[in-house]
Amino acid sequence: MARYWQKERECASREWMKEWQGQQLRETVRRVYENVAPYRNRMEEAGIRPEDIRGIEDLHLLPFTCKQDLRDYYPYEMFAVPMEDVVRIHASSGTTGKQIVVGYTRNDLEIWSDTCARALVAAGADKTDFMHVSYGYGLFTGGLGLHGGAEKLGMTTIPVSTGNSKRQLTIMKDFGSTVICCTPSYALHLGESLKDMGIGKEELRLKAGIFGAEPWTEEMRKEIEAELGLKAYDIYGLTEIIGPGVAFECECQSGMHINEDHFIPEIIDPDTGEVLPLGSTGELVFTCITKEAFPLLRYRTRDIACLDATPCPCGRRLIKMKKPQGRSDDMLIIRGVNVFPSQIESVLLSLGYTAPYYQLVVDRINNTDQLEIQVELNEEHYTDTIKSLQQITRSIAEGIQSTLGISAKIRLVEPRSLPRAEGKAVHVIDKRKLI
Numbered sequence: 001m002a003r004y005w006q007k008e009r010e011c012a013s014r015e016w017m018k019e020w021q022g023q024q025l026r027e028t029v030r031r032v033y034e035n036v037a038p039y040r041n042r043m044e045e046a047g048i049r050p051e052d053i054r055g056i057e058d059l060h061l062l063p064f065t066c067k068q069d070l071r072d073y074y075p076y077e078m079f080a081v082p083m084e085d086v087v088r089i090h091a092s093s094g095t096t097g098k099q100i101v102v103g104y105t106r107n108d109l110e111i112w113s114d115t116c117a118r119a120l121v122a123a124g125a126d127k128t129d130f131m132h133v134s135y136g137y138g139l140f141t142g143g144l145g146l147h148g149g150a151e152k153l154g155m156t157t158i159p160v161s162t163g164n165s166k167r168q169l170t171i172m173k174d175f176g177s178t179v180i181c182c183t184p185s186y187a188l189h190l191g192e193s194l195k196d197m198g199i200g201k202e203e204l205r206l207k208a209g210i211f212g213a214e215p216w217t218e219e220m221r222k223e224i225e226a227e228l229g230l231k232a233y234d235i236y237g238l239t240e241i242i243g244p245g246v247a248f249e250c251e252c253q254s255g256m257h258i259n260e261d262h263f264i265p266e267i268i269d270p271d272t273g274e275v276l277p278l279g280s281t282g283e284l285v286f287t288c289i290t291k292e293a294f295p296l297l298r299y300r301t302r303d304i305a306c307l308d309a310t311p312c313p314c315g316r317r318l319i320k321m322k323k324p325q326g327r328s329d330d331m332l333i334i335r336g337v338n339v340f341p342s343q344i345e346s347v348l349l350s351l352g353y354t355a356p357y358y359q360l361v362v363d364r365i366n367n368t369d370q371l372e373i374q375v376e377l378n379e380e381h382y383t384d385t386i387k388s389l390q391q392i393t394r395s396i397a398e399g400i401q402s403t404l405g406i407s408a409k410i411r412l413v414e415p416r417s418l419p420r421a422e423g424k425a426v427h428v429i430d431k432r433k434l435i
């Protein structure tokens, strides 16, 4: 079985990669300067000419792009090709504000399929596999993105889309799906439905799952692997850059390889914009160097992550990113302490009392932030006595206090009582914003 989709790129030497990135960057900067008025204006304001960018060492001279720019130049002003060359549109609404629109040329779609095929091959898939796509189809990039990669690889692709778990599982069983992709929270929900339907995981043929589009923890990975009987791989991406396939996990499951021959990563200080040294945690920024229709320069993702250049035993030389801890705009500041929902999830699941379903309700009462963690007990601890429920509540509160340094009110709720998501899970209800 092949281990790489494009070995010459995925395992290329660092020297080759640097040379390639430099050359592609020069071309991209020249192209956007000529074709994208907002970029030309911004570069002129900053006193930068395309010829000032000689290689990746000059990347930091370029201005940043942020989500607001895409809203300001909505829908097509940042496209770098005439609309007649655009063959596909996707969009992302995000949680707040106007949606952003992105476009792809035929060649961009080829690149996208390749980046997703790399992820699939890294997860052990080949053309003999059956690919069950449970990401949403439509303007969201998840469904069609992985669909394209699976077809390019030659997998038997089953475009199920989201929703109706029972139907999903029946299809999985009858059609013999061997690889599934969906959000990690939906994968857990499918695990629950499997039990409800009385189907044993050994009756399914699943061997791998490609899960992403939202933050998830190592504890959740173990849970999904146990419930569905597969190996769970992480995949990262965002609409603005291409969709899924910006970075993907290999069999080592220790960070995601960034498809650096297409997207150059940087880590910056989110407050000052300064580029941070390799290994620091900060905001992830990407520059697209091969896309035609929508090549963004130094796009600020708002995702907090760090890069890892240590050689990977899988043989790929592509740099890795650690699992994003969350987004700088999802970060909660509770009584002055920065908290990511994923840190709370990690504490909850490591204690073993609860299921991976929780909601964080934040409020401000008498000018003081209050955090309530509503979390479902797992079946094993549900029938416990009041005394042991009190003891569980206390252990969770202590775990949160000692790991994150904040106090929280813990509200244990019945198994299966919190809402289930088909796409991205919503974990935070911040009532403070309404004031």
Ligand code: DLL
Residues within 6 Å of the ligand: 092, 135, 141, 142, 211, 212, 213, 214, 215, 216, 234, 235, 236, 237, 238, 239, 240, 243, 244, 245, 301, 303, 323, 324, 326, 327
């Ligand atoms: O979620 C694209 C995607 C689809 C990725 C399917 C993976 C699988 P957006 O809707 O634009 O695009 O959301 C992008 O989701 O900036 C991250 O905050 C978050 N995200 C995506 N993948 C991961 C991941 C798609 N593996 C935003 N881990 C990004 C943590 C992720 N967060």
